[in-house]
Amino acid sequence: MTAAALPPSPPLSSPSLSKVSPSPWHTGDRSFLDADVDALLAQLTRTEKITMLAGADWWHTVPVPRLNIPGVKMSDGPNGARGASFAEQTAGIALPCETALAATFNTDLVHAAGSLLAREAKDRGAVALLAPTINIQRSPLGGRSFESFTEDPILSGILATAYINGLQENGVSAVLKHYVANDIEHERTAVSSEVSERALREVYLRPFQIAVADSNPLAIMSSYNRVNGEHVSESKELLDGVLRKQWGWDGLVMSDWFGTYSVDTAIKAGQDLEVGILRKWHPAPADITPQMPGTAKWRTPYLVEHLLAARKISERDIDACVRNVLVWAQRTARMSPETVYGDDIEVTNDRPEDRVFLRELGAKSxxxxxxxxxxxxxxxxxxxxxxxxxxxxxxxxxxxxxxxxxxxxxxxxxxxxxxxxxxxxxxxxxxxxSHKMLPYLDGIVRDDGVAGADMRLYTTLAPGAPVVHHYRREASHVLLNDGVPDSLQGKNWFAVMSGTWTAPITGAYEFSLAVCGRAKLYVDGQLVVDNWDVLQTPGETFFGHGTSEEFGRLDVVAGKEYSIRAEFSNIPGVMKDAPDVGQICNFGLRIGGFPVVxxxxxxxxxxxxxxxxxxxxxxxxxxxxxxxxxxxxxxxxxxxxxxxxxxxxxxxxxxxxxxxxxxxxxxxxxxxxxxxxxxxxxxxxxxxxxxxxxxxxxxxxxARLPITFPVREEDIAAHGNFRSANGKVLYSEDLAVGYKWFLERKLTPLFPFGHGLSYSTFGYSGVEVSRTDETTVEYSVAVTNTGDVAGSHSVQVYLSSPVSNLAHPVRHLAGIATTGILAPGTSERVVVKVTRRELAHWDDLLHSWSIENGKWKVFVSDDALSAEQLVHKFDVRGRHEWSGL
Known part of the structure; x- marks a missing residue:
């Protein structure tokens, strides 16, 4: 697709800047780029090392100006680089979600998407992107399924590799997440994923293993959950044993935000960096010693020094973590020195070529x-x-x-x-x-005439009170979990969200307020919604810390302008069955509105x-x-x-x-x-x-489905064992995740994994087989466009294991290959290589990878269930065992 062939897109906006200030996270001296990390480590004081075990704030590592060590800036997330603030977000690009990227079945497109995200991250002043997410879509009901690629571990690893290479070849560190078996949101910080050793290795760890082997992500994020009773962030077996010793990986392990649950256990396990800081949002009770804003939650100097004195940890344990932080900081600084040493200015670059690519990427998904x-x-x-x-x-x-x-x-x-x-x-x-909550109030504009709402912070709502800070929001909501100005830290404060709203209809209009705090909504001075003085109902808003919506109605006239004013405070409301829900780090306000239909x-x-x-x-x-x-x-x-x-x-x-x-x-x-x-x-x-x-x-x-579409919930492999029950979820389906469950149980899905139609038709022919050794076979397949419309086609290769005393999936994906655009009647050869990795299963007696001896079957298919064309059989003989990559 070319720009000339496309109908017009929306007008391009001019580049814009935000947070125009010199970066506080570095000095001008770039000696760190060539410094000896071990020599730097030896020069750090114990206090400096302890501070480096946690973030400086939500998005930066701790700099040490004395030694010219810069801070590293990170940004969310998988489908776009948000920048350093939830409340004052710099506008940027949103890619199709990861499931959509996976649907392309096209590693070149996913690599290009990673390259684009690298540019976007650097436009936000960041050199690390918290992405990609490669958790397995064990069930389509998972709240973050859209953030992950697929239900298949091989495909997930292949696509993650392309994504990570796109990022890191363009100067931005990937932060691969969430390691591991983080597949539901229910009780996500408490739930233990109870999974067999074999399924853990073959299904849930395998995409991480492939990505580590083929793209070497510079950082990995540990997940919130437990695995078989132990939090991943405290698991020496998973962090040190698997990642470092078995796989030989030498990158940085960081926590998910507030995903640290101990001091000594996590440090000794190999969680290098605690992310998520403890801020003081309310005046502390008299019996609690106030914490300084911006300090770690767990790795405070007091706690770490106390545990050092108790010999629960040693300075060597601290040095191991700090060394990994230093190595990561140096690697990112070397990849993108101009970003690390530039001013912390967040830029919106609206490039014409990016618009063309986003449109192509979306269409091909x-x-x-x-x-x-x-x-x-x-x-x-x-x-x-x-x-x-x-x-x-x-x-x-x-x-x-x-x-x-x-x-x-x-x-x-x-x-x-x-x-x-x-x-x-x-x-x-x-x-x-079809909304679950009323949509953000459409048609509201700020004082400057731009769509969105103004939000001003005050120490009091008394008339004439000075404005402490002015947020210019892009919509009628705000999330303040990355902080408020220092002058309001630890105090009760107030805010007003306001704008001018033009009614789109004549008739009844419904408004709503959801808050983390308390609020009232006025329309033209009339109180319409009260979520301040009411007994608040716990809801799912603001990462589960906010209220349900409170509603109100008002008759409006189409075309008439109305003043919108929501008064808000961080003072916790009185909430049913959740007396402490306000005492957390998220504060937010959400104004909804929709016609009464x-x-x-x-x-x-x-x-x-x-x-x-x-x-x-x-x-x-x-x-x-x-x-x-x-x-x-x-x-x-x-x-x-x-x-x-x-x-x-x-x-x-x-x-x-x-x-x-x-x-x-x-x-x-x-x-x-x-x-x-x-x-x-x-x-x-x-x-x-x-x-x-x-x-x-x-x-x-x-495009092809990277997940199976079931007819009903009862057909999902995880059905009946999906939510946390007393802090556990049993992975009872074991290896049979996604299409493997449908094959094993002979269930008919709504649409199978790998399914996708075209306006043309394609045929396979001339399969050529090249076997280089006992466990490596290469397949070259000629794909011909047999229809009358030019198009692209993805080839899927599946394997069936030899009959054995061990249970194996009926078939599993071995690899994919995608053609270019084929004109009618033309052909292209694509190649899929099967290696020991695709043949291996985990032997839970020997605790190593192994390959079944016997006759393997190879299929080329249009989806996982049809297996329409058996193209080859081959024998494997001999002993094939290993424990690493």
């Missing part, structure tokens, strides 16, 4: 799941209806730490209007709402429109309220009356196309009734344009 009677592409149409709750939604990512301030977003409706050929009329109807009338209007047009695109799916860090989904069902809407519209128009935007699988009870289904994921900034390119045939879809 869209999976065509069904296409009856060539309903797609949308040709020979004059009127197209766009119906559904996702059509106008500007959300392009899941919730939690993956969220960021997008420099631009193209909605589904905007994208379809832009891409539709001249003369095609595009009309819209809501059909049904007559649900029956909305569906009837959508059906009436569907009857009068040539084709319908129903835009449905989920949002960050449904898929997010800190909680899991309850079911596969689409929200509210979405399924009813799709069924009614499909009955009214036979050319009904359903576009699903979600980070993982949803159920589709209407799948047999619609003409076509596109899984569009969370597609990033250009999501609407990318989807429209597929719908109208500008791009021939080539």
């Amino acid at each position: 869209n999976v065509l799941l069904k296409n009856e009677n060539k309903a797609l592409p949308l040709t020979n149409v004059k009127r197209v209806a766009v119906i559904g709750p996702r059509a106008l939604d500007k959300t392009c990512f899941g919730g939690g730490s993956a969220q960021l301030n997008c420099s631009y977003v193209v909605t589904v409706l905007e994208g379809i209007k832009q891409v539709a050929p001249e003369g095609v009329s595009v009309e819209y109807s809501l059909g049904t709402s 007559d649900k029956d009338a909305a569906i009837e209007a959508a059906v009436a429109l569907a009857k009068d047009v040539d084709a319908v695109v129903v835009a449905v799916g989920l949002s960050p309220d449904w898929e997010s860090e800190s909680y899991d989904r309850a079911s596969l069902v689409l929200p509210q009356r979405t399924n009813e809407l799709v069924a009614r519209v499909a009955a009214a128009n036979p050319r009904t196309v359903v576009a699903v935007q979600s980070g993982s699988a949803v159920s589709m009870p209407w799948v047999d009734d619609v003409a076509a289904v596109v899984q569009a994921w969370y597609g990033g900034n250009a999501s609407g344009l990318a989807l429209a390119d597929v719908l109208f045939g500008n791009v021939n879809p080539s």
Whole structure:
């Protein structure tokens, strides 16, 4: 795809700067770049070393100006570099979510995505990105499934390697996460993943092992959870034994934020860096000694010195951790000295070539799941209806730490209007709402005329009180978990979020407030929502520390401007059954708003429109309220009356196309009734344009499902053993995760792993086999475009183990290869190499990798379940055992 071939995108914005100040994290002297780390370590005082065991703040390591040691700046996250602040986010690029990246089945595209993220990280002044996430999607109901690539460990490792190489070849350290078996959000800091030794090695550790072997990530983040009873951050077996001794990896281990639970145990286990600091948000009770803002939670000088005196740890233990911090800092500084030694200025660069790439990447991640009677592409149409709750939604990512301030977003409706050929009329109807919480208040603008809200901090709400700090927010919400100005630290403070809002309708409008603290909402001076004086209800907001929404309604007039004023305080509210929930580090305010919808009338209007047009695109799916860090989904069902809407519209128009935007699988009870289904994921900034390119045939879809879509929850391997029960979750399915479960139980999924249609057809021929040794076989396959539309195709190679006394999956993925764009009738050879890594299983008696002797079968297939073409059989003989990479 070239820029010239694309319909117009949204206007480019000019580069912008924020936090324009000299960096406090370094000196001008660059001698550290060539310094001997061990010599530096010998010069550090004990106090300096102790301070280096934890972060200086939320995003920097501790600098030591005396020795010219700079601090390293990090940034979230997997789908975009947010920068150093939740409250004052620099606008940037949002890539398609990781599941969408995986759907491309294209390592070159994923490598390019990593390269783009490296530029974005450096635009935020960071040289380390907290990414990629390679936890296994054990269940699509996991709250952070959208952050991970796939249910398959081999594919996850292959894609992680491409992503990490893209980052690190462009000067940014990857921070591979979350190590390991961090697959649910329920009780995530307490839950123990009870998993067999073999499944731990073959399923959950394997993607980390592949990434370490093939890309050498410079840092790895330990997970919140326990594995078999022991927190990973305290596991000497997993951190020192597996990572360092068996795999020979020499990078930095950092905690997840507040994912440290001890001093001596974690240090001795090999957790080098504690991240997440303890700040003083309220006046301390008289019986508690106040902590200085910006100090570690666990690795304070007092505690570490106390444990040194008690010989619970030694200075050698501290030196080992500090040395890894120094080595990592030096490696990142050498990769990107201009960023490390530059001013800490966060820049928004809106590059035309990045917009072209994001659109291409999004389109190539869209999976065509069904296409009856060539309903797609949308040709020979004059009127197209766009119906559904996702059509106008500007959300392009899941919730939690993956969220960021997008420099631009193209909605589904905007994208379809832009891409539709001249003369095609595009009309819209809501059909049904699908939000879990009221969406952010759309149509609100700040004092400077930019969309969003102003938030001003005060020591009191008395008239005439001076403003302590002014946040300019991009939307009607704020999360203050990275701190407030020093003058407010440890004090009760107040804030006002305000803006001018233009009503989009005439009629009843519903408003809401969710808080971590307490708040009241006024519209034109009228109190509409009170979440201050009420008995607050615990909710899922603000990483599980906030309240549920409180609601209020007001009749409004379309086009009229209204003043919005939310008064907010960090003083904890009185919350049901959670008296201490306010005493934490997250403080936030969220204003929601949405028209009061007559649900029956909305569906009837959508059906009436569907009857009068040539084709319908129903835009449905989920949002960050449904898929997010800190909680899991309850079911596969689409929200509210979405399924009813799709069924009614499909009955009214036979050319009904359903576009699903979600980070993982949803159920589709209407799948047999619609003409076509596109899984569009969370597609990033250009999501609407990318989807429209597929719908109208500008791009021939080539993506594949990196996860299995089940028909119902009961078909998921983890069903019945998914939530934490008394602090444990039993991985009872063992090796049979995802498609392996469906093969083992002979279940029929909604759509299998690896499934994906095209507007063309492809055939395989001329398989060539080259065996270099007993455990290495290379397959070259000719792929021919047998259809009449140019397109790309991904080849999947699966293995079946010899019959053995040991249980093995029926089949497992060995590798993938993707062609370029093939014109009709043309062919391209692709190569997949099978090595001992793909053949190995973990022997839990010998505690080593081993390969079964006997006859192996090799399949080339279009998905995991069909295994349609047996291409080769080969024998393995002899003893093959090893414990490392």
